[in-house]
Amino acid sequence: MGKNLTSRSEDYSKWYNELVVKADLAESSGVRGCMVIKPYGFAIWEKMQAQLDKMFKETGHENAYFPLFIPKSYLSKEASHVEGFAKECAVVTHYRLKNAEDGSGIIVDEDAKLEEELIVRPTSETIIWDTYRKWIQSYRDLPLLINQWANVVRWEMRTRLFLRTAEFLWQEGHTAHATKEEALEEAEQMMHVYADFAENYMGMPVIKGTKTESERFAGAEETYCIEALMQDGKALQAGTSHFLGQNFAKAFDVKFATKEGKQEYVWATSWGVSTRLMGALVMTHSDDNGLVLPPKLAPIQVVIVPIYKGLEQLDTISEKVEPLVKELRSKGISVKFDKRDTHKPGFKFNEYELKGVPIRLAVGQRDLENGTYEVARRDTLQKESVKAEDIVEKISALLNEIQENIYKKALDYREAHITEVDSYDEFKKVIAEKGGFVSAHWDGTAETEDKIKEETKATIRCIPFYGEKETGSCMVTGKPSVQRVLFAKAY
Numbered sequence: 001m002g003k004n005l006t007s008r009s010e011d012y013s014k015w016y017n018e019l020v021v022k023a024d025l026a027e028s029s030g031v032r033g034c035m036v037i038k039p040y041g042f043a044i045w046e047k048m049q050a051q052l053d054k055m056f057k058e059t060g061h062e063n064a065y066f067p068l069f070i071p072k073s074y075l076s077k078e079a080s081h082v083e084g085f086a087k088e089c090a091v092v093t094h095y096r097l098k099n100a101e102d103g104s105g106i107i108v109d110e111d112a113k114l115e116e117e118l119i120v121r122p123t124s125e126t127i128i129w130d131t132y133r134k135w136i137q138s139y140r141d142l143p144l145l146i147n148q149w150a151n152v153v154r155w156e157m158r159t160r161l162f163l164r165t166a167e168f169l170w171q172e173g174h175t176a177h178a179t180k181e182e183a184l185e186e187a188e189q190m191m192h193v194y195a196d197f198a199e200n201y202m203g204m205p206v207i208k209g210t211k212t213e214s215e216r217f218a219g220a221e222e223t224y225c226i227e228a229l230m231q232d233g234k235a236l237q238a239g240t241s242h243f244l245g246q247n248f249a250k251a252f253d254v255k256f257a258t259k260e261g262k263q264e265y266v267w268a269t270s271w272g273v274s275t276r277l278m279g280a281l282v283m284t285h286s287d288d289n290g291l292v293l294p295p296k297l298a299p300i301q302v303v304i305v306p307i308y309k310g311l312e313q314l315d316t317i318s319e320k321v322e323p324l325v326k327e328l329r330s331k332g333i334s335v336k337f338d339k340r341d342t343h344k345p346g347f348k349f350n351e352y353e354l355k356g357v358p359i360r361l362a363v364g365q366r367d368l369e370n371g372t373y374e375v376a377r378r379d380t381l382q383k384e385s386v387k388a389e390d391i392v393e394k395i396s397a398l399l400n401e402i403q404e405n406i407y408k409k410a411l412d413y414r415e416a417h418i419t420e421v422d423s424y425d426e427f428k429k430v431i432a433e434k435g436g437f438v439s440a441h442w443d444g445t446a447e448t449e450d451k452i453k454e455e456t457k458a459t460i461r462c463i464p465f466y467g468e469k470e471t472g473s474c475m476v477t478g479k480p481s482v483q484r485v486l487f488a489k490a491y
Contacts, residue, residue: 003354007288012232016283020161023291023355025278033159033166040355041278043299045169048277049149051201051296052171055193061145061173066127068150069118074126077251081125084218088154090120090166120153125219125244125270128174129252136176136266138257143186144176152274162279163236163491170274176249176266178256183267184222187243190271191224194239202277203294203407204228204284205414206238207437207486209462214446217270221245227461227486229414230283233435235461235488238280241271279491285379285406291356292379294406295399302328302395303357304337305348307364314339317363320388327392333399353378358402359395379406420484424475427487431458437488441481443474451476458487 003022006014020026025041028034037045053063069092075082096112099105121127128146136144149171159165173190177183191208198206206226216223220242228238249255249265256266285292295301304325306317321337328335336357338348345362352360362374373391376383379402386394417436421427430438442448442460453459462485469483 003290003350005288005290008231015288016279017161019282019286019290020279025282025291026161028161031166033156035161035165035167037169037275040299044281044293044297045275045278047297047299048197048201049171052193052197052273053147053149055197056147056171056173059145059189059193061147061175063148064146065148065150066124066131068121070121070124070127072117072119074130075119077126078219078247081219081247085122085154088122088156090153090155092118092120121150122152122154123270123272124148124150124152124172125174125248126252129248129254129268132174132176132266133252133254136254136256139178139259142176142178142256142266143182145173145186146175147171147173160279162275162282164276168275170272172270172272175269176254177268178258178264178266180245180267183245183269184243187222187224187241187269187271190241190269191226191239194241194271194273195226198226198228198238198277198280199407201294201296202281202284203296203403203410204238204280205407205411207462207464208466209464209486211240211462212446212449212460212485214449215460217242219244219247220270221247225462227437227488228280228284229417229436229488230280230491231413232283233417233489235437235486235490236276236280236283237461237490238277239271239273242269244268244270284410286356289381290354292406293356293358295358295403298356298358299334300336300352300355300357301333301399302335302359302361303348303352304335304361304363305345305352306337306339307345307362309365313365314341316365316368320368321363324388324391328395331392331396333395349376353381359398361391377402379409418486422472422475427452427458427475428456431456431487431489435489437461437486439484439486440475441472441483442485443477443479443481445477445479448474448476452487456489458489461486461488461490 005018008015024038026035026037029036094108094112096109097106098109100107151169153167156164156166175186195206195208198204206228211223222243224241226239228236230236246265248268254266255263304321308314325335325337358378360376371388372385375386419430420439472481474481
């Protein structure tokens, strides 16, 4: 199976698009801007979903489901929110079709116009806060910690599989609290949950921080984020968590009776990650040979490929391999024994390399005689011969080693691509030639932020949470700056 992938150095964007399709993750659909997530891609998403869902439940959240359709009037209730999403909304105006009288096909029945148009959800704050008004009466109903797994629609004109599609899958948490402090704590906690998942499961290092006012979520008072760096030097926003203040509570009149019997508005948060994480996973670790998947999220962690001549040899190999498969599975390791006789071993090696399977075992007649397996690891492409009696222990250790190694490799790349600059000329040079994160002083104004974006296409990715808060002068205006912020070109 020839991979024929464009190399990353030749055309990173083309490499990414080809890899997503050739590795069987997803493909474009008959609906412009929408994708079909294929079984292998969906299996990775399911692993992500399962782990995140576990982490949400461990922090006290419950799952629910809210309608796909949102009355247009709901969006009008929170001005900055509707302004933020107005250009991306798909609108349902009619509820019936009919056959055209001239026999030309199906047309919209003009007599079936909705009294009020419905928006296909771009995000669920409005429909959820309308519901919370009925659920929250007193302090005893708080905190309300709800998450939903759903699809959303944002009518994107320029799309790319996983990274930006008109419809995508995600989770969105929406919580209500009695105090501002509780809500802020929740928003920050979820940012840490996302960072934990990104680093310890995806093997993707991230920088935690807050967004500038102009980059905040529409309707939020504060947006916390995790930012990752892809191999082409562009940043990717991997997750966000928002402190919404009392904006939505006031818009939808969500009040609660305090212990003292006073009526007060609740405090809100929302937070989400999406199938965009699939794109991040591909771009953080993969190489010119195909996907490189972290073992914790790989649908197949170990593949065993038999090398044989004739069915008799295959039966002998199978007899040896099947107890191993059973033992590995009993330890929670996902294994595939590929006995297909329709493809040669070389084809299978290529296929599993392309699909990023972390460990490949090959076993032939000579291996049986020697009591060994040939073990190949996907991250480094190194091979070694391992004794059959040591193989289970070796695989367990190797899975942990690969997980750590790909994280370290991504971290080393990111650290080498954080550049401190003090002048605007130096900033422009680094953005244009090196890429990555640029750490620079900024005067805190939207005017300066807009100027930088317009002239360099770089945006402030985050105001970092950690690191020394070193004062200085804005690289553009020379005005005082309280700390360095991180700029980058971004997806």
